[in-house]
Amino acid sequence: MSQEPDWNVLTATCPSRTSLVRIANKWTAMIVIVLGRGRTRFRDLRAAVEGISGKVLTDTLRDLERDGLVSRHVYAEVPPRVEYELTDLGRTLHGPLLALGDWAEAHIGEVLEARDRYDTR
């Protein structure tokens, strides 16, 4: 019988909060959505996630690698080729983050109408 801690993201000091902070993030969502299509080179990832800076992409990938969600593959070519892919753990997060992207695309019409109503009231 295992005794699991009662993790709770709503508790400020709970370690699970640090994971939520990482995954409930727009850049994480977009990167994981793209990596869900398969292993991707850094430059292709940067092109796919429009508007991301090289620094933010580098930093976010390093954070995701540290959390065990993404693995990094370096090939000794000239110039060096670097590819990223979701780990098994990262793949379990792909569905939930894709659902967020799908939600945004499916409901943006209603959101835009709500913004118009709010701004003209």
Next chain:
Amino acid sequence: MSQEPDWNVLTATCPSRTSLVRIANKWTAMIVIVLGRGRTRFRDLRAAVEGISGKVLTDTLRDLERDGLVSRHVYAEVPPRVEYELTDLGRTLHGPLLALGDWAEAHIGEVLEARDRYDTR
């Protein structure tokens, strides 16, 4: 036959990106998770989402209200009572955001192990 635009959150200028930015956010996630339990007073919301500042809670609730996800109810009492609840649209987002919180709680053990491996390599 309706002609829907091809919304795509990966496109920097797509309106759906502005919605993803709002929902792929740690405070949005925690607030929507708490409001999923039912209509909540401001002070109770602030207590439930540990560590959130009054200003961030106020700003995030206003953004969510503007996007049509949260409704605000003011009662003319002394002192005034203000309650928030998810709209019908907001309720469609509760599942996806709860899934993120559940993921963080379910996998924090693996994430902590990955961080240890990364930091000692």
